[in-house]
Amino acid sequence: MFLTISTRGDAAHPATDLGYLLHKHPGKAQKFSTSHGTAHVFYPEADEQRCTAALLLEIDTVALVRRGKGRGGAPDAALAQYVNDRPYAASSLLAVALSGVFSSALRGVCAARPELPERARPLRVEVPALPARGGPGLVHRLFEPLGWTVTAEPVALDTEFPAWGDSRYVRLALESDTLTLAEALRHLYVLLPVLDDAKHYWVSSDEVDKLLRAGEGWLPGHPEQKLITSRYLSRRWSLTRQATERLELVRLAEADDSEVEEIDNAVAEETETEERPTPLAVLRREAILAALRASGAARVLDLGCGQGQLVQELLKDTRFTEIVGLDVSARALTIAARRLKLDRMGERQASRVRLLQGSLAYTDKRLKGYDAAVLSEVIEHLDLPRLPALEYAVFGAARPRTVVVTTPNVEYNVRWETLPAGHVRHGDHRFEWTREEFRAWAARIAGLHGYDVEFTPVGPDDPEVGPPTQMALFHRDDTEKEAKAA
Known part of the structure; x- marks a missing residue:
């Protein structure tokens, strides 16, 4: 799996500030252990005008299978443990690596230069292989409301046989001049597994807290909030309902008093005692x-x-x-x-x-x-x-x-x-x-x-x-x- 984050700069705000924000020196190549492989961080380019940080995640496929044992996998689907796209296409594995390797940047913390995290900067994010269950249209609907200019180019099933059509993968490029790096990383952390519509680990109740933390400031008002919440929580109905209710409380807390009063007045008194229809x-x-x-x-x-x-x-x-x-x-x-x-x-x-x-x-x-x-x-x-x-x-x-x-x-x-x-x-x-x-x-x-x-x-x-x-x-x-x- 591969992802790059690029930024432009000038004499007042050099692009190499990206190294401070990510807490990774542009002059070094570093590697970090993750639960399913090794994450490498390096900079293909780094000067005042342009700086690019790359995250390469090498998946240990044997460890991936071993860690999946005992989780109730389908007995007749054993081949899928070995033949799959997990080592190559962006997924929850990459999202977890992002949160681990760039944890301080995700939280918007920079001890050396505390003024940097709050400043929006020109950003370009590229993901060469992204599963998109829903196609390029869904990619646009998820990222564009957040201030991104989106390019989602479908990947052909086989370039030698164009008649076979496109695969479910896209080459993704995101560009924005209005977002901070922390906001960009939080968007990726949530939306990469949402587009893949799968997670490599069991989704428990603490995933709701993770979603709300990463979605703070943008998820409550997102037009695709329902889809994002459902897919991020692996369509677990009880967790999705819990997250939706908490997001609605956040939205009401941010609304002005007149809006809250209007909502209250719009609900009839007898509604609380009415039985909800059976799904x-x-x-x-x-x-x-x-x-x-x-x-x-x-x-x-x-x-x-x-x-x-x-x-x-x-x-x-x-x-x-x-x-x-x-x-x-x-x-x-x-x-x-x-x-x-x-x-x-x-x-x-x-x-x-x-x-x-x-x-x-x-x-x-x-x-x-x-x-x-x-x-x-x-x-x-x-x-x-x-x-x-x-x-x-x-x-x-x-x-x-x-x-x-x-x-x-x-x-x-x-x-x-x-x-x-x-x-x-x-x-x-x-x-x-x-x-x-x-x-x-x-x-x-x-x-x-x-x-x-x-x-x-x-x-x-x-x-x-x-x-x-x-x-x-x-x-x-x-x-x-x-x-x-x-």
């Missing part, structure tokens, strides 16, 4: 669990299990004796394993659950013989030409007795006030069906593979546009097996 995700899981219980299933597949929320609920009910979560994403399975605390789970409980890596675009003999399978908010993430492959893999090859499928009802989207017209609910959705389209698809699948199907609304059933989520319950009679046996 749709919770209603969806409750509906799925009810359908599985009614079917009498004991051995259940959660296909496209994501981060393991449904698997976690299934484990609470002892009638489900075997639960398998399958997902194509090794990262999602790792998060699921941590959520379930597989590394600390008792032997009896652990014998009930497995996490598998696999794709629903292919038949998989591991999925045969189960009572029920769940496809919760999965089908809309596939390109329509690939949907027949999933249909055959689940209904034609695995053939569980019961299949539960949920998907968004696009007709209900007009009820989401914050969703622009014509937009789908999630950036990765390839399609969203009307009730008629979903029923036609389900009826075709049922007829083709010998299932009966019924439909259930999930969430408030609007008389005009229907429910927010539509659910199909497929059931195959066991007499098919008896007939074949005879």
